[in-house]
Each structure stands twice: as structure tokens, then as C-alpha cells.
Amino acid sequence: MDAKRLTRLALLTALALIIFTVELQLPTLAPVPGMKLGLANIITVYAVYSFSAGETAMILVVRVLLGSLIAGNMMSLAYSMAGGMLCLAGMLLLRRVIDKKHIWVCSILGAVLHNIGQTCAAIVLMQTSTVIAYLPFLLVSGCVAGALTGMAAQLVVSRMNK
């Protein structure tokens, strides 16, 4: 990997971490475990449509790891990682069939996969399936948040390619 590419990836990771940290200060709308805007995903969605699968994965893994450290909440790492990985895998597949004018659609489906992934992690770790009761609320919020971050990412992709 050349220095220019490495620098771009590092910059994007730093940017994602800044967005993540700023979002930590925002109050949550509803007391649902795992519910959040996920603004840092703007970077992930942008990367999915601008970089290779491996490079996007690097940005995401480093962001999730360092993000948990910054948040001081290593206990949530398993949930974030499970959700993040499923979301990433899904979006990397979807980018083959969803074009650059519908990035927001890819982002919604990514958010939904993230919610499913984190719920599965919670079921395994908590050893109870009752936490699935939060999934419908996460799906609704995921659709809304995913659409918003996806539109933001779409804007970035179209402007950056000019």
C-alpha cells in the first residue's frame, strides 16, 4: 500500500473516531440498549463505495476498537464488533447490486444488519433470547438512522468524485 493511500485511510479512521466521540456527547432518544444514530457509519458507507473490501474493513475495525477505548466501555466491544462485521459484510455484497445513486438504501440495510448482529451477540452473551424484544425498536431506529447517514455518505461520494 502506498503512502498516499495509507494516509487517506488513516485520515478517514481519525475522522470516524472524531464523529464517534462527538456523538457520545449527544443524549440518547430512548433507553434502548444499543440504539444510536451511528454517525460514524457515514465514513464506513463512504469507504464501502470508495475503497476495497480490505481497506474498508481496516477502517472499521480500528475505529470500533479505538472507539470502545475512548468511550471507556470495553464491555460493549463485542456488540459493536458483531454488529459492525455483519453490517460491513452485508454492505460489501450489496454494493455489487446497489448503485451509487442509492447508497442510502445500502446504508439502511447495513444498519439493519448491524442491529441484527448486535442482538445476536447479546443473545449469546446474555444467554437469553428475551433481549430480542429490543430488536423491533432497533430496526425502526436503524432504518431512520441508516437512511440519514446513508444520504450524508451519498453526498460525500458524489462530491468527492467530481
Add this chain to the structure above:
Amino acid sequence: MIRSQKFWIAVCAVIFAAGLAWSIILLTMSHGDKVTVTRDGVVLYTLDLSKEPDREFTVEYEGRKNVVEIKDGRIRVKEADCPDHVCVRTGWLTAKIPIVCLPNRLVIEYADSDLDAVAG
């Protein structure tokens, strides 16, 4: 079909509608008075809220604590030393939606109403 953008938009719409409907069903589902307090997959207490006196008790997990309060036939997590405090902010247990503390692996939920019918 999967190359059609409209197909994926429809998928999103279906997921959103299903999530909404599922949420409403959960919020309006009836429940009994029996509540279970589970930590790390093990049921610690099975309580009948209609008979419980007002009291508080502490559940510990790896040195971290959740203070559970029972008052006027309702139950909630009063205090917690987890980082996110989602369990405290959930408030009183009202519907078939459990109070969950992910870091401390604590779940407070209404027991299955079907079981109540059989037991009662």
C-alpha cells in the same frame, strides 16, 4: 430482480413496517404479575409483584452492582454502576420489554403469561 434498485427499497420498507408492527405488538401485549430477575443466564429470583412488599435488593456481577427496587407492585433498576445506565433510564418495567443491563448481564422481565395460566 436483485439488480433492481426498487427491489431493495421495497425490502427496506418491509423491514421498517415489520419493525413498527412488532414494536406495537410488544408494547400492547398483556402480561401477568410474575417477574424474573436473571443474571448471566441464571434465574436469580422469580417474584410475584402483586404480593411483593416494597423493598430494594442488589445484584452483583463481577464486582459491579445493580440496585433493584420494588415499589407499589412495580419493579425497576434504581442504581447501577455500569457505564451506560440504560437499565436505570428504562424506568419501571411496563410491557413485555425486558429491562436489560448489557454490561452486568442482568435481565428483568415479565414471565410468560401462558405459564401463569397453567400455574394459576
